[in-house]
Amino acid sequence: MKQVYSVPKSLQPRSTHYCPGCTHGIVHKLVAEAIDDLEIRDRAIGVAPVGCAVFAYDYFDCDFQQAAHGRAPAVATGIKRAVPDSVVFTYQGDGDLASIGAAEIVHAAMRGERITVIFVNNAIYGMTGGQMAPTTLVGQKATTAPFGRQKEHCGSPLRISEMLATIPGAAYIARVALSSPGNVAKAKTAIRKAFETQLAGEGFALVECLSTCPTNWGMAPYEAMQWLEENMIPYYPLGEFRTPEGGAE
Amino acid sequence: MTKVVFDEEKCKGCGLCVQFCPKKAIIMAERINTKGYHPAVLADEENCISCGICARMCPDAVIEVFKP
Ligand SMILES: Cc1ncc(C[n+]2csc(CCOP(=O)(O)OP(=O)(O)O)c2C)c(N)n1
Ligand code: SF4
Ligand code: SF4
Ligand code: SF4
Numbered sequence: 001m002k003q004v005y006s007v008p009k010s011l012q013p014r015s016t017h018y019c020p021g022c023t024h025g026i027v028h029k030l031v032a033e034a035i036d037d038l039e040i041r042d043r044a045i046g047v048a049p050v051g052c053a054v055f056a057y058d059y060f061d062c063d064f065q066q067a068a069h070g071r072a073p074a075v076a077t078g079i080k081r082a083v084p085d086s087v088v089f090t091y092q093g094d095g096d097l098a099s100i101g102a103a104e105i106v107h108a109a110m111r112g113e114r115i116t117v118i119f120v121n122n123a124i125y126g127m128t129g130g131q132m133a134p135t136t137l138v139g140q141k142a143t144t145a146p147f148g149r150q151k152e153h154c155g156s157p158l159r160i161s162e163m164l165a166t167i168p169g170a171a172y173i174a175r176v177a178l179s180s181p182g183n184v185a186k187a188k189t190a191i192r193k194a195f196e197t198q199l200a201g202e203g204f205a206l207v208e209c210l211s212t213c214p215t216n217w218g219m220a221p222y223e224a225m226q227w228l229e230e231n232m233i234p235y236y237p238l239g240e241f242r243t244p245e246g247g248a249e
Numbered sequence: 250m251t252k253v254v255f256d257e258e259k260c261k262g263c264g265l266c267v268q269f270c271p272k273k274a275i276i277m278a279e280r281i282n283t284k285g286y287h288p289a290v291l292a293d294e295e296n297c298i299s300c301g302i303c304a305r306m307c308p309d310a311v312i313e314v315f316k317p
Pocket of ligand 4 (some may be wrong): 021255260261265276288310311312
């Protein structure tokens with residue numbers, strides 16, 4: 001029989017600590033598939049965040065470093081500049097990237113650092129138990145917003161992709177969703193492109209992956225994917241916001 | 250050899266493969282694995298079209314798919 005789907009080689013053959021149905025696992029597979037397809041495992045260096053993905057270094061079969069909360073783009077900058085031949089990627093949640101690490105990501109994009117950023121936006125702080133993130137939707141409940149996020153005193157959620165797409169050094173910025181087989185296929189293409197952007201030396205690349213946190217959202221995994229489609233996608237539209245063809249300035 | 254192979258001990262019983270299979274060919278087993286989850290199993294080999302959707306949606310890299 002012909003093999004139609006095999007487990008990516010750039011993943012370690014072990015179980016993860018992620019909750020059942022958490023889309024972190026799907027993102028891990030897509031990143032590993034891109035590394036396999038582009039044959040860059042020997043050159044790939046990942047930077048793990050603080051958040052549920054803190055142990056990513058145990059799950060990928062390539063070199064890895066772990067950064068302080070939100071500082072992965074700064075660590076990746078240092079690695080890429082010291083070892084220009086390496087293919088460097090960060091893997092960051094929305095608490096890590098959009099909250100405590102907001103400055104690092106903006107300035108890495110401004111400098112046009114040749115790194116690839118995998119940004120997992122699940123609209124909540126997963127690891128610490130479901131607090132409100134800068135990306136939590138208006139009305140969405142969190143442990144620190146028991147009545148739902150209120151715009152009057154918390155403001156409106158940050159659209160990171162749109163914001164970074166205004167920065168001249170950003171070469172590739174896209175938003176995808178891990179919510180259906182079709183959207184996962186599109187996410188695979190975008191993540192591969194974000195690595196190709198780095199390989200071509202074109203500048204900063206980021207893929208925002210709309211994701212679920214079934215545990216802290218209080219939903220079953222499938223229900224969480226439907227909630228994502230019905231609530232997150234209308235506020236966070238999918239697509240490419242900047243491409244190398246469009247021209248990094 | 251079956252069309253869909255499950256690394257049963259890695260399964261967390263999340264049910265995403267069951268929900269997304271276009272042929273409704275997967276079910277959760279009665280037994281539990283060493284993690285304590287009911288693992289997913291292929292119940293309807295005949296109707297499986299080897300599309301790979303179950304494997305693509307599985308967060309835990311449990312599934313590999315083969316086409317005759
Ligand atoms: C300097 C510092 N501040 C705060 C924390 C607590 N903390 C750990 S993870 C986290 C946020 C995680 O959320 P996110 O980045 O969205 O990742 P997720 O767990 O949802 O994948 C916070 C605030 C910390 N570890 N270090
Ligand atoms: S807490 Fe949420 S983000 Fe973290 S592993 Fe569980 S489901 Fe995933
Ligand atoms: S390969 Fe397709 S048809 Fe077969 S079990 Fe998986 S999802 Fe269902
Ligand atoms: S999607 Fe994967 S982990 Fe979830 S039930 Fe199916 S095989 Fe098990």
